[in-house]
Structures are given as structure tokens and as C-alpha cells.
Amino acid sequence: MTLGIALGLFYGWVISPVQFVDTTPASLRADYRADYVLMVAEAYHADQNAQLAAQRLAIFGSDPPDSIASQALQTGRSAGYAPNDIALLQDLTRAMQAYQPVPTAAGNAP
Amino acid sequence: MKRDGWMWLLALLAGFGLGLVYAWMVAPVRYVNTVPTTLRSDFKDQFRAAIAASYSATHNLDRAKARLALLGDADPVQALTAQAQRMLASGASFDSIRQVAALASDLKSGVASALPTATGTPTAIAPAISPAAAIETATAPTSASETPTAVNGSPTAVASTSAPQIFDTPTPRPTYTPTSTPGAPFKLVSQESICNPDLTDGLMQITTLDSTRHQMAGVEIIITWSGGEEHIFTGLKPEIANGYADYIMQSGVSYTVRIDDSGSPVPNLAAPTCPGANNQTYLGGLHLTFQEQ
Numbered sequence A: 001m002t003l004g005i006a007l008g009l010f011y012g013w014v015i016s017p018v019q020f021v022d023t024t025p026a027s028l029r030a031d032y033r034a035d036y037v038l039m040v041a042e043a044y045h046a047d048q049n050a051q052l053a054a055q056r057l058a059i060f061g062s063d064p065p066d067s068i069a070s071q072a073l074q075t076g077r078s079a080g081y082a083p084n085d086i087a088l089l090q091d092l093t094r095a096m097q098a099y100q101p102v103p104t105a106a107g108n109a110p
Numbered sequence B: 001m002k003r004d005g006w007m008w009l010l011a012l013l014a015g016f017g018l019g020l021v022y023a024w025m026v027a028p029v030r031y032v033n034t035v036p037t038t039l040r041s042d043f044k045d046q047f048r049a050a051i052a053a054s055y056s057a058t059h060n061l062d063r064a065k066a067r068l069a070l071l072g073d074a075d076p077v078q079a080l081t082a083q084a085q086r087m088l089a090s091g092a093s094f095d096s097i098r099q100v101a102a103l104a105s106d107l108k109s110g111v112a113s114a115l116p117t118a119t120g121t122p123t124a125i126a127p128a129i130s131p132a133a134a135i136e137t138a139t140a141p142t143s144a145s146e147t148p149t150a151v152n153g154s155p156t157a158v159a160s161t162s163a164p165q166i167f168d169t170p171t172p173r174p175t176y177t178p179t180s181t182p183g184a185p186f187k188l189v190s191q192e193s194i195c196n197p198d199l200t201d202g203l204m205q206i207t208t209l210d211s212t213r214h215q216m217a218g219v220e221i222i223i224t225w226s227g228g229e230e231h232i233f234t235g236l237k238p239e240i241a242n243g244y245a246d247y248i249m250q251s252g253v254s255y256t257v258r259i260d261d262s263g264s265p266v267p268n269l270a271a272p273t274c275p276g277a278n279n280q281t282y283l284g285g286l287h288l289t290f291q292e293q
Helices: A002-015 A030-047 A050-060 A065-078 A083-098 B002-026 B041-058 B061-070 B076-090 B094-109
Strands: B186-194 B203-209 B220-225 B228-233 B244-248 B255-259 B266-269 B273-275 B281-283 B285-292
Touching: A002 B002, A030 A050, A030 A065, A030 A083, A030 B041, A030 B061, A050 A065, A050 A083, A050 B041, A065 A083, B041 B061, B041 B076, B041 B094, B061 B076, B061 B094, B076 B094, B094 B228, B186 B203, B203 B220, B203 B255, B220 B244, B228 B244, B266 B285
Parallel strands: B203 B285
Antiparallel strands: B186 B285, B203 B244, B220 B228, B220 B255, B255 B266, B273 B281
16 A cells, blocks of 8 residues: 555656646746736836736735735845846835725725 | 455555545645746736836836746737737726737837837836846746746746856846827828728728837727727737728728827728729728828
């Protein structure tokens, strides 16, 4: 039986492991997440639309947008991002910390 | 003896089954550090939209190319064009469609173009490419512990290493030369009737040029007629031309065309009737060229 278990594990982990082809952004490696956040920061720098930036950051799930931006900033610092990129991420982080979600029309409906 | 053999086989199969249950259900291989190529298609769309939004702000075509490469599209221009059309069909905002179409057009031409921005002023040029965007990962991750290795300049498939190796050499900055006054109105500079039986009947072809007569992608065109209105964009058919868009006119309908909200409307446009073979007639087309003033 031990031999069978070993064979089963070998087959399940090595020969035919579970395939993850439709992954979510939350599972991305930290540097890819940080680069996405940098894209959002670049766009935010141009349009100054905090709501749109928060919507774009929501791709990562239910974490608060300031937390997502802050994590990206830390990743950027540790990965040696250029100073301009760091500055953009800092701007976005500040904006997300100050951002208050606008209630939707549906939320205001009686 | 024979019974022992069966017991052995049974135990082996039971163990194999238990091993599979453990490997597939209890503790499956977990890809926690995935790469963008493995993303679900709708998330890839959001990534492309973010890349386009970033590009519209920075005009850094090299950085946009590096980021698009991360998604693993065989043809990024085609992927962007198809996405722009999906966005148009789903009623996405015109700004976001314009950004995606413009990026597709610039990728095809290889030249970063100026876009009309909401603020009316050229925005900041992007700084050096970040490590993540410089990584080309052509294959799915082979190990959850794979560490990033950034190689600047030429994207290269990288192997797992024990420690991050970051070569943060800034890429050359693009020389951004404003080619037009953002938001300047467009003016009709040429209008011709087309009688070509090889073309689709009633085809209205529109070309938009900037003030230096370069074709402009991502320009919104508003076509109205009695009881209807349609919005189309240039740049969604880069295989024809970057500043090209078209629309199928109906017989006997008078159309008004205007570019964005800034242009003067061009009224009374209708498909001409063209002489065909055997004294038959067919619906011809129009070719309108608008230039930014």
C-alpha cells in the first residue's frame, strides 16, 4: 500500500498535477501585482480619478485599495523600482488612503 | 500464493487511489506565484485595459510592449483590437475604448502617438521600465518558489534562481513630441463618392488625420440620422489604416457625421447610386477625410 501511495502521489504531483489555467490576479506573483498597481498609478497620475483607480485595484479582490497600493509600494522599493515609479506609487497610496467610496445609486435607493 | 498476489495488487491500487486523493484534493499543487499568462481571459482584458490606460498617460511604447508580452498573446495588436470591439459592444466607456484602440494602432505603427487627454495637456513621460515588466515568461511557472530575474532590454526566458537578480538599467526615454493640439476640432478636408462594386454596398469610409496629416487612431466618430445614432472609433481596423473607420449606410437615409464633440457636423451624407453592369445600379460608398485643425 505504501508503494501505491507513493505512486499515486508521484502521478498526482508530478505526472498529472492539478492545472491552474484560469487564475485570478490575487494569485499573481508580487512583482506582477506591483507592476499592475504601477499601471494604475501612472493612469491616476494623468487623470486624477481616484474612483477609477480604486475600481482598477479591485481586480485583486476585497482588500482595501490603500492596502493593495501600499503592498505594491513595498514590493517596488524592495525590487529597486526607479524613483519616479516609487513616487507614482506613493501618490496612489496617498490617494487611496484618502479615498472614500462613493455610494451607488442602488445603495441609496429606499 | 495466488491469493497473496491479489492482495498485493489490491493494496497497491488502494494506495494509489489514496495517493491520488491526497495529491489532487487534500494537498494539490498550488500555484501561488502565478504569471499573467495564466490569468482568466476576462482578467487579461482588465490587464490590457490597464496597460492601455497607463500608455495613454505615459506614451511609453516600450513599456507597454513589455507588459503586453507578459500576457502571452500570440498577436498583441489583434488581441487589443478584438478587446476594443468587445468593449464597444458591451458599452464600455469611450475613453477606455479609445485608449485600447490607440495602443493597438501605435503598436502596429511602432510609433508612440499623442492622444487627446481629458486635461488637454501632454502628461508625464514614464520613467524607466520596472523589473516586473522586463521579465519575459513564455512558459507557466514550474515552481512556486521561482524568483524573479529581471533582464532589462531584451526579454529573455529566465530560469529559477536562488536569489533575485535585478539589473535596473533605465530604458531610453521616448522623445515625446506633441503633434497636435489636444482637443482641437476636426474639419472635413475631402469627401468623395466611391463607385466600386468590389466594396460593400453603402460603405462609408472615414479617415482621421492630425494637424501634420498623420493618421489618428482612437478618434470617436458620431454618426446620426433621423431616429438613430451610432458611435464608432478609428483604429479598430489597423490592418487597413490606423486612422480608419467605416460604417454601412442604408439606402435613402441621410446621415450627419461629426468627429468627437469638437468637430462641426457634416450633414446630408447619403450613399450614392452607382451604375453597374447590364444597366443595373448599386449602392456606392463615401470616403470622408477629417483633419485636426
